[in-house]
Amino acid sequence: MRSSRLLSILLLLQTRHQLTARELADELEVSLRTVYRDVEALAAAGVPVYAEQGRAGGYRLVDGYRTRLTGLTEQEAASLFLVGMPGPAAALGLTRPAAAAELKLLAALAPDQRDRAGRLKDRFYLDMPAWYRQAEDSPFLADLADAVLHDRRVRVVYRRWEAPREVERVLEPYGLVLKSGTWYVVSGAGSSGFRTYRVSNVLSLTPTDEVFEREAGFDLATHWQTHLDDFEARRFTDTAVVRVSPALARRLSDLSATLLLKAIADSEAVPDESGWLTFELPIESIGNAAEQLIRYGAGLEVVSPMALRERLLAMSGELVRLYS
Structure with missing residues (x-):
């Protein structure tokens, strides 16, 4: 455990040039006393690490010193595909291996390559869950x-x-x-x-x-x-013919209505004299389609099948009775 930590300190200083004892302690989740002991152990082993005093000080390696002790452990190698994806790495219980693998990969790069990799990490972020949804709890x-x-x-x-x-x-x-x-x-x-x-x-x-x-x-x-x-x-075993108003058509992208947008594009629908679009929409079932389409209110009209029109009429009647 300690040897892995010593290597991590060495690689951190190699990739980030200078770090304070507090920054090292936070990065490695250890105490300041542990950091002091580890740095002393590195120096005793012949690693040219020294401390710069003052407000802008910290631990550094002698300029030009590089180590090639960057071999990946089995678990770190297995977590390589999660480098740069902290959320999934944490969910899989691979936060530490992924972070260690990333550090070793950066340490193996030349300085200019490392700078470019760092810019990519700082300027691109992958957020997996869709809007209006929280990531599911998966304890196992x-x-x-x-x-x-x-x-x-x-x-x-x-x-x-x-x-x-x-x-x-x-x-x-x-x-x-x-x-x-x-x-x-x-x-x-x-x-x-x-x-x-x-x-x-x-x-x-x-x-x-x-x-x-x-x-x-x-x-x-x-x-x-x-x-x-x-x-x-x-999933889609039937189709419905629907009409969409000009106002709703303009808002479909904002509503993330991907199925409607794709159906419009596939049908190459052309607005009629009132600006409404008529096209075929794939549906799963009458019940599912009614629940999905009623959210669009009067901006969408089902032309056929009649069973879907009747289901929407019944649902609308239930709303009227509820709020009347």
Whole structure:
């Protein structure tokens, strides 16, 4: 543990040029006394580190000194894909390995390359959750990540949308996917192929020592894209003809109404003499479409099917009775 900390101090000074004892203590989450002892140990080992006094002082390395002791540990190497993504790294329990891997990568770069990398880090930030949504609470995410890394089965109690709501499952976690702030685990399902589970719906998890054999040639990114394509194909099974007012059409981008915008673009709808756009809209079901479309009020009219018009009329009547 101490040797890792000493290396971290050395790499921090190499990449940031000068740091105070307090800054080092905060970075490493240790006491000032520990920092003083560690710096003395580095100096005793022959590392040319010295302290500059004064208000703008701090610890520095002799100009030109560089170390090549930047080898990554197994866990740091595994966390490389999370460098620059503090939120997902923290959720997976890999904050420290990701930070250490980033530090070692920066230390291995030439000064001008390190400066460019630093500018990119300071000027670009990835925020995963969508607007108006908080990232979901997934208390078993770190356990699933560990099982993914070591190809171990886990036993879970899972809450699904249909009865019975709570079911027990044995998962073979091939990979984790983060989509719009929501984590999903892709699990092997024997002859059935693969199944996808929402991590926030895992109610309990029991690790096992059972190792499963991964399917040869499995690619997580390719599988996920295929899963999304299949989901979209199964999701929209019908269409509706709708009309959108000019006022609503101008606000669709602000409302993040991506389905309506895509349907308008695909249909190449042209405004009529009143400025309204008429086009076909893919829908999942009458009930789902009614719940989604009623939010647009009088700015959107369903032309067909009649069952959807009648469902919207009934919902509107319920609102009128409620507020009358």
